[in-house]
Amino acid sequence: MSSIISGLNIKNIYEYDSTLSYNKFDVVDYELVTGISVYPSYTGLGNSGLIAWFNNDYLEDFNTDGSFNITGWKNKVVGSGDLIQLSSDANVRPDIQFDQNYITLKDLEFLSGTGFDYTNRTFFLAVDVIEPEKKVEQKIIKFGTDVSLGSLKINGNNTESSASVLLDADSFYAVSPIYNHKNIFTIIQNSTASTLTIRQNGFNIGQAASYDSQWNSNYFELGNNPKNSGIKYYDLFYFSGILSETEIDYYEKYLFEKYFSDYEGLFFAKKNVPVGEAYSPITYTGKNYWTRDIDDLFKLSYGSSVNFSAKLSPLTMGDGYRTNTANNVNTLNATFDLNYDGLTDAQSKCLIAYFENTPEAPEKSLYEGFKGVDINLFTPYKLNAEVYFKTINHNSSYNNLNKITISAESLFDSSLDYKGMFVVLDEKNIKTYNSYVDYLLTNDVFYFNSDSYAERGYYFYTGANINPPSSSTGPSSKIYIAPNNSPTGINSWFTKDFYFKGDLEYEVNENIRLLSNDMKNSTIEYSKDGINYNLLEFNVGFKKRITQEARAILKFLDDKAGFKTFKYTLPQPYNKIIDVYCPEWNHTYNFENNHDISVKFIEFKNPFNAISVFNTNITLVE
């Protein structure tokens, strides 16, 4: 059992056992093998036949040239042969990867050596093959100089009954994904019995129909797969002779614990799981039954809500003037209250365990901590958002009836993203403007692209519905929006202004900004504080709005990022147009076509005269 169980407040979570069946929402702690792991060079158990061992634990495991290209991968077994690359052609020399625990051999890069001839051996290998665009055979390892014999290869699409592992000409279906997925391959080479057996992640997947003498060759090669995307080699070692099943388990467990911690830990049943090894969480079949994706398990309930607040450093300058400095490119802080209501006890156990286990997610990088939870947020927010679960509130009102609210924070959404931070330009609900559209609905939002900063941005259609889609028939013809009616036309059907009307019921509180002079034990003298002393700070409610309008309001606010100013017409009896910015708002999804939005507006007095604008398109290249 892994150590993570101790971090949970949920009891009765056990190691995955393939001899048991499981119910939907059951939680298991998965390990490849539940026994001990043994370091390859440990001889305490009587294994003294370690002949070759290569990994990337230390820089001194490699010989490099002046450009840190690998010229040799040292065998950790003293006196045994190294894998070398003596060519002066840089195309065949792999790079050393200082910050990774693997080396990648791609395209023509290869390492090879001699002195690897053994007739009987047990070979262990931990690799991750990067999925190529074109699926062709890729050699993982190869003995001998024959073109096709003496090799372990993979081929096929990354799907069950297509992904294949090949020993020479014999092909076996892979049990786990073969691309973008770490794999432990174990080859049991027995020339005495003329058998060659292959295991993938502890599963025996096949035995070659014939045994070729190339496997006895002293030449050994890694890589050399023209035009592939690369193979990450983590660790490889072999023992002379045939190890027992128990011993093989020890070394596979060593590889699994050292490199595959991502696959260890809690898995959650997304449907009832039958008995059988094939349903293990890391197999193709098992992936249809076990998940770590919360969207496979639960859907959000109505009542889910979100609070936005802008992280600003306001600088007040007297006379009611101020400037707001956005502290970073992730101006808006969003905290989602994710509501899961009507859960059974089994479902709530699953969800609480999921919540408590989120810190066990793999590290995003050395600098970003562990990975957040990928989740589909509720309408109209984006799908597949990355959030961090912070707090949980569990309420059980009756037997087998639970409500769980998880507070989740989003950290990685930047105001520099023109598509939006949370209500995004998805080309489905919010589209790039085109003069031909299928239909126009009140409050439709379009992104208008232009070289002009002033014209570019989001526009809102304020007219009546035209050609609305029917449930039974689609629009018969496209609507043409003439240039005059376009977002920048002189008779535009669209606006960039905040045109939404607040609720009938509203409150406005005012505080006059005054200077006071406290004359002790006598009186206080008030005097006016310069000009602009009646600045407003007030809330506006938009309750029970349909999804279409709510999306438009929220897109407007999302686009303003919490600090950009816009015009707002105060309601009766004020009726004045003022400049405001909106540093905070919240939204609750009550029911289909019923959204509550409450916004905080702060009056802003500085005239907007931008000296310069950020008008550069940034493209991130990995």
Add this chain to the structure above:
Amino acid sequence: MSNFLSYQNIDFRFGSQNYYANRVSLSAQASINPVLLNDGSLLNYAPEGAVVGSLSTEFYLTGALPSFLNITGVDESAVMASFAGVAITGLYPKSVSFSVEPFQPIVISAEFDWYGNVALENFDEQRDSVLSTKLVPDYIANGYKSYMTTSSIEGAGYIVSFNYSMTCDRPAFFNVDEKYPFRVAKLNKKADVSIKSNTLGQLLETSGKYAYTNITIKDTYSTTLDTFRISGVLSSQSYEISEGQYLLASADISQTVPELKTLI
């Protein structure tokens, strides 16, 4: 289809089983509220929740009470019914009751919530061929031979009549973007019996009186159709007499039906 559908031409079934209903009532309720804007205008009417349907029926008990009407049981699943040729798939039973009076047939009253789209516009009469082949029930529950035990109801005398009911609340839970519930739970499950007797013994205590009874429902030929058990508290007593009548005592026995948690 005629302009008006008459009772004798309307079929009512749970699943594929025909029930001899003497009344079926079907309704739907949308929860809406107006949205008024700060310029005084009306924006629209906003939905506050799903359309909730209600179905109530009274039918003669012609066998054991169907298992899906075990209101105090753990089964939360929906029932399918058809009424006037229209299927209603998302029916959730929430109460069942019946009265037992001397020589009267026992009529089951059942109430349901329902969700989902029901094509009410397709109501139709059943075909003559179906109507003519309807089977006559072998048994009909009657108060003549039906009875309840009184040995564990302190002070209870001769029972003149009694009513039995099972009820629960059925809160519905919805996923976002959906109009139909993914779960309709059962809460506050209760069973009640009200009795009329010539006497009820001593006045009840502050904690009521413990009461236990078995109710046996039979037809006129003494065939047992079903039994019901209640183990609760007698919590109210009343006495009433009117001109030309005997003194009658009434009492209510109520049982809260718990559900033990299964360790997971």
